[in-house]
Amino acid sequence: VMVREMRCALLAGAASLMPAPLVAAEALTNGGFEAPVVAGPCCITSPPTAIPGWTATPNVNVVNGTFASSPSGTNLAKQGNQYLDLVGEGGTGSISQTFTTVIGQIYNLNFWYSHNLFSGLASASARISVTGSGTNLSDSITHSSGNNTNLDWRYYSGAFTADATSTTLRFVNTTGAANEGVFLDAVSVLA
Numbered sequence: 001v002m003v004r005e006m007r008c009a010l011l012a013g014a015a016s017l018m019p020a021p022l023v024a025a026e027a028l029t030n031g032g033f034e035a036p037v038v039a040g041p042c043c044i045t046s047p048p049t050a051i052p053g054w055t056a057t058p059n060v061n062v063v064n065g066t067f068a069s070s071p072s073g074t075n076l077a078k079q080g081n082q083y084l085d086l087v088g089e090g091g092t093g094s095i096s097q098t099f100t101t102v103i104g105q106i107y108n109l110n111f112w113y114s115h116n117l118f119s120g121l122a123s124a125s126a127r128i129s130v131t132g133s134g135t136n137l138s139d140s141i142t143h144s145s146g147n148n149t150n151l152d153w154r155y156y157s158g159a160f161t162a163d164a165t166s167t168t169l170r171f172v173n174t175t176g177a178a179n180e181g182v183f184l185d186a187v188s189v190l191a
Helices: 002-017
Strands: 043-046 060-064 082-085 094-100 106-115 124-131 135-143 154-161 166-175 182-190
Touching: 106 124, 106 135, 124 154, 124 182, 135 154, 135 166, 135 182, 166 182
Parallel strands: none
Antiparallel strands: 043 060, 060 082, 082 182, 094 166, 106 154, 106 182, 124 135, 124 166
């Protein structure tokens, strides 16, 4: 009995010496586009309304997922209550955010995307870039499925190594006209 109690005490002591698991901190601000709050019936166009954390062209929309032309009244956002339309009011659109990075650190970029199919466009595309002192990641996405009750959100995941203490993530819509842009939600950058 004494030996078993000593083993338990040793195991408990060893467990207390183990470091706590590291939790990755989110590098981006407002990656779910939950601000500014859109009360409905649809969207807020930027500017004049700023999107906290992001720099946006004038025609980008923050969309309330419940009021976004959904006949069923269900929330069409992938995460939370809102998402972003890169081309809410014009023929082009873009957003960017600059964030702090550690040189040599590997980061994961993750997000969900769909496209504004409510006007009947077959597909929409966007270019993604991550730049520090050079281009760390360059890619593109295209979406062409879904309907007005299921946006058929697709998942994107990519990695990059920071080469500067400040890095910029940029999304630029490349295919799609007014109200026909790429939708984005749950954008995240984690070390």
